[in-house]
Amino acid sequence: MAMGLGLIGYGGMGRWHHENLARVEGIEVVGAYDVQPMRGELAAASGIRNYASLEELLADPRVRLVTVATPNDFHKEHVLAALAAGKHVVCEKPVGMDAQELVEMMEAARRAGLVFTVHQNRRWDEDYRIVRRTIEDGAIGTPFYIESRVQGSRGIPGDWRCVREAGGGMILDWGVHLIDQILWMVDSPVVEVYAHLLSVRFPDVDDNFKLLMKFGNGLSALVQVDTLCFSNLPRWHVSGDAGTLVVDDWSCKGRVVKAKTVEFRMEEGIVYTKAGPTRTMAPRPVESIEELPLPKVETDWADYYRNVLAAVEGREELIVKPEQALRVLRVIDAAFESSSKGICVRMQV
Amino acid sequence: MAMGLGLIGYGGMGRWHHENLARVEGIEVVGAYDVQPMRGELAAASGIRNYASLEELLADPRVRLVTVATPNDFHKEHVLAALAAGKHVVCEKPVGMDAQELVEMMEAARRAGLVFTVHQNRRWDEDYRIVRRTIEDGAIGTPFYIESRVQGSRGIPGDWRCVREAGGGMILDWGVHLIDQILWMVDSPVVEVYAHLLSVRFPDVDDNFKLLMKFGNGLSALVQVDTLCFSNLPRWHVSGDAGTLVVDDWSCKGRVVKAKTVEFRMEEGIVYTKAGPTRTMAPRPVESIEELPLPKVETDWADYYRNVLAAVEGREELIVKPEQALRVLRVIDAAFESSSKGICVRMQV
Structure with missing residues (x-):
């Protein structure tokens, strides 16, 4: 049976998670909660449950994994609430307002023995x-x-x-x-x-x-x-x-550009600018460089959630480790x- | 009568000064001194005097302006010697190894009441x-x-x-x-x-x-x-x-690119990357920007020496002031x- 996922926050990114999770086998989005009722209605219209409150979402036993996609200053509160309810947690980036917030979240996840990761999807x-x-x-x-x-x-x-x-x-x-x-x-x-x-x-x-x-x-x-x-x-x-x-x-689009030969005579192709000659900044002879594709x-972005699922099931290490997010913060x-x-x-x- | 200029150092930049000073009316390169005899011979071959020593150059009454184009760690010594000999001085960049060297040179120029400037030709x-x-x-x-x-x-x-x-x-x-x-x-x-x-x-x-x-x-x-x-x-x-x-x-080659209109709807042209949508980094609609030539x-680089000449003759302020070179250092x-x-x-x- 697929693991149930609840979305806290159903704004632009919350909806994006929902749409794209369709490609992730083994995870099923079961519902969403958003503080703005209009967004909850959007969730309902797209066929998932529209939770009336955060508590209702967190109390749903079908939800084993929560994705937090609220404004940044709500991440800590929502992550801690989800962990306290025994849910594994994916949090949107930046996971906290500063490193100290993340330290608190990591400590809570460690104590609860739950998977906690950050959506560093890029x-x-x-x-x-x-x-x-x-x-x-x-x-x-x-x-x-x-x-x-x-x-x-x-x-x-x-x-x-x-x-x-x-x-x-x-x-x-x-x-x-x-x-x-x-x-x-x-x-x-x-x-x-x-x-x-x-x-x-x-x-x-x-x-x-x-x-x-x-x-x-x-x-x-x-x-x-x-x-x-x-x-x-x-x-x-x-x-x-x-x-x-x-x-x-x-x-x-892009390229790797490198020298075919490192050595050349400095005198070749001096650039004479109005303000004087330069050897250092002269272009190399064209035949001395090569351009590679x-x-x-x-x-596949969906590998992110596949890894989260595997981590919850104890099959893989997390790719986006909270310790790494802590370095970034x-x-x-x-x-x-x-x-x-x-x-x-x-x-x- | 043209003002005589002596070159201390006749390497690449010394020769470049010589060649290009031909376009500057009112200044005549009269000779050069270089520690390498071969370069002195180059000077002689190009029709100017090959001084046997720095002292000989500085003793020449026809030389009223000296251009120092020696390695950077010799600039201070050569500038101070030229000022002591009563010559106005142009020094190649960087005028000193550090700001302190330049302070000493500026002080010497001030005491001597001579024009002293740096070849910030760019x-x-x-x-x-x-x-x-x-x-x-x-x-x-x-x-x-x-x-x-x-x-x-x-x-x-x-x-x-x-x-x-x-x-x-x-x-x-x-x-x-x-x-x-x-x-x-x-x-x-x-x-x-x-x-x-x-x-x-x-x-x-x-x-x-x-x-x-x-x-x-x-x-x-x-x-x-x-x-x-x-x-x-x-x-x-x-x-x-x-x-x-x-x-x-x-x-x-280049361009100025700007908005024709500042306002637009953020929703226009969202970029969907593999890792999610972005509104912030979406390109603007083409019709909302313009490109100007x-x-x-x-x-004219020669305006540099024209200004030095005018400063020596009291007609103009120096364009490249030592105080400015001091900020750079x-x-x-x-x-x-x-x-x-x-x-x-x-x-x-």
Whole structure:
């Protein structure tokens, strides 16, 4: 019999979970609760139970797994309530407003002996998997820079996402994904965090930010999210000591560019600018470089819930471990501290 | 009668000054001194005097202006010698190994009552002037990010430029230009400097770096120089609250992209990625944005020396003031400190 799933929160993401869980064998969405009655009616109209209250949802014995998809400042309350009711829990990202909230949730899950994980679904993004695969394959040698960006020009939706007290802003919304992706692929602790969080159009939250991280192995990573950018830079730009990897956007066009031969005469192809010649920044002779296609990857978001199910059934380890989400939130906490105080936060995370 | 100019150092940049000064009316290159006799012979072969020693050059009464184009760790010694001999001085960049060296030179110039300036020639680069003009014209509103990059894949020339003690490395070579360009266009003090200086192929110096600066007015600037990058990002990417400016490279192709109308429905054009929908990062409807060409600018590097001549003759203020070069070196000093200690350097420069 399929494991019953209850949705706390039936807004945009709650509905998205519902629709897409149809592809996950072994999990059945049985109902939803939303504080807004109109959304509960949507749930009922789509054929699942519309719980009248959170308590009713949590009291339903058919619900063994709960997905929390409420505004960020309600996550802790809803996760703790679900755990207290004996449910396994998937929580939307960011799982908490800060690392301390997550520590409390992790402690509650540990005590209850229940599975608790975070919907860091962008680990299954095709562009990200291509970057991981390319690096693992050694195609660019040892990476020394990772640049990960998402850029839009539409601002922030006019709901709780632009309210600081509700956990709004781009570092908690998108930053949490981009940081998680990098931490999940770099096998080294974060040792420095420095950030510029700007509030250009939305005075209460960060609507454009840059975050520089340094890892213990010397790797430097730039994470950037913009909501006021009309001409985007590539989604990924990764420099390795043997080549450069670029993924342009979510369509996953891109390339690996590298030298065929490392040696060449510095004098070849000097660039004469109006302000003087440069050898260092002259382009290489075309015949000395090669451009390779990106690897093909197969990725399926539904593997996230398949893993959650397997973890509940004791067949697999969780892929998204709360300890990993905790590292991400510690970096985000550091980014807020860095930007507000004008400091670099040193850490071992 | 033209003002006589003596060149201290007749390497690549010394010869470039010589060749290009032919276009500057009122200045005549009379001779050069180089510690390497072969270079002195090159000078003689090109029709100017080959001084047997620095003292001989400085004793020549025809020389009223000296251009110092020696390795970076010799600048102070040569500038001070030229000033002591009563010559006006142009010094190649970086004018000193650190800010303290420049303070000594400025003090000597002040005492001697002589003109002293730095060859920050990239203030005359076409790409830079286009960026300045675009911002001054208000085409992108108030800028909140400036990103300035030069990227190559050829490493560093194998001379003193890859030796730390000689003032090698990219922040002193290219960083000094890119920082100077930004400081000359932003009317606000630098308040924070944070840098990652990497030594990927050249263990003694920084061969790839990122530097984040924050200004007192809130502006955030990223300066990046790479020598191991096979797929370049745009030379300039500037985000303003009313649009985005991109200059691709030294050919000065680029564009201003902005909204025709600020308002639109968030629901239009949601992007469905494998890992979920996004409204924030969905592209705007094409009809809601417009792309404008970059302004045309006229720029002439020779205006640098024309201004030096006018300053010597008391007709104009110096364009490249030593006080400005001092700000740049204070930022560079801070970048070295930031990177080696893992801190953000707070300042008012």
